[in-house]
Amino acid sequence: MPIEIPEVVIDRLPLYYRLLSRLESEGRAVVSSQELGAELGVTPAQIRKDLSYFGRFGKQGRGYSVHRLAAELRQILGLDQRWRVAVIGIGRLGRAIASYPGFEGQGFDIIWLYDASPTLIGSEIEGREVRDISQLEGDLRADPVDIGIVAVPGEVAQDVVDTLVDAHVGAILNYTPNRVQAPPEVELRHINPVLFLQSMTYHLKRVRGV
Template sequence: MNADKIPDIIIGRLPIYLRALQRMSEKGMKTTSSQELGEHVGISAAQIRKDISQFGEFGKQGTGYSIPFLMDKLREILNVNKMWDVAVVGAGDMGHALARYQGFKNRGFQVVMVFDNDASKIGQKVGDFVVEDTNKMVERIHAAKIKMAMITVPASAAQAVADRLVQAGVKAILNYAPVSINVPNDVHVQHIDPSTHLQRMTYYLD
C-alpha cells in the first residue's frame, strides 16, 4: 500500500464507507456485501469493490465483507485506530456546538482545547473546556503536539487564524468560516459549507 498511489477521491470515499459500516454494526449486522453497502451510501457496488481492493483483499466472493473486520481495516487505513486531539478556534455558536458535539466519539476525535480572542469569552466554560486566549494558541498547540484544528471564527479572521495554526504545527484544518483559506502544501484543509449541500438538493426541487 503506497499512500502516493491512491487517488484522493478514493480516500474521500473511505470515511463514508466506514460511517455506513458503523451504522450497520450498531444495528447488530455482522456481514455486508458491496451491493448492500452501495445502497446505503449511493455508490455503485463495482466502485466500492474497486476502492476497497486498492488496499487488499478484504472481502470474500459469495460471503461478502465481515463488518467488524472491514471497519478495523478502514480505521487503520484512515489512521483513526487511535484518538486525535483537535483544537477549536472560535468560541461562538459553532465553537460551542463543536465542543459539545457527540458525533466525534467513536470516530477517532476529541476536542481538547477551545480558543477565542474575545476577552469576555476567555476563561468562560464551553462544554468541558475553559476558553483560552488565542494569543497563547501557537504556544499551547505546539506544546501539546496537536495536529488538527477546526476554525469557527468570522470569515474576516479565518486566514490569520489559519496562518497561526500552521505556525503551531497543525497539519489538518476543518474550516467552518464561509471563506477559503490558503495554507502550505503539506497542510490539509476541508471546508464545511452548508450552502453547497443545500444546492445539491435544490437541483431536484421544483
C-alpha cells in the same frame, strides 16, 4: 497499495466505515458490496474497486466480514487512534462544534478552545476552559494538536490558519465562509453551507419552471 490511490476513494472510505460501524453494532456478520451499495447509493463495483486499492478483504460467494472490514478501514483511516483537536472561535457555531458528541465518539478529542472575546475567555464549555486566542501559538508549541477547527469571523480566518500552520497542525477544518490558503502538506477542508445552497438554487430554478 502499489500505485497512487485516488483522492475520491479516500473521501468515500469514511462513508463505508460509518455504515459498517452501524452494521457491526447491529451484530451483522457478513455483508456484500451489493447491500453496502444499495444502502449508500453507490454501485457495488465502485465499492469493490475502492476497497481493492487497499487489499483483498472479501470472500467470493460470501461477501465481506463486517467486523474484519470495519477493522481494516479503521486502520487505514487512522481511526484506531485518538486525534487531538483545537477549536478556534467559540461563537454560536464554535459552541455547537465544541458540544457536539459526534467528535469524541469517533476518536477526536477536543482538548482546547480559543476565542478573542474577553467575556468568553475564562468561561467553561462542556468542562473545557475557553482560552485567550493570543495564547494559541504558545500553547500549541508546548503541546501540539493534530487538527485545528476554525470557526472565527471570516476576516481573521487566514490569520488563525497561519498560526496553526506555524504551529505544525497537520489538518485544518475551516467553517469560515472565507477561502484560506495553507501549504500543501497541511490538509485543508472548507465547510460553507452557502455554497451548497447556491448550487442547489441553480437546480431549483430549472425544476420550478425557470
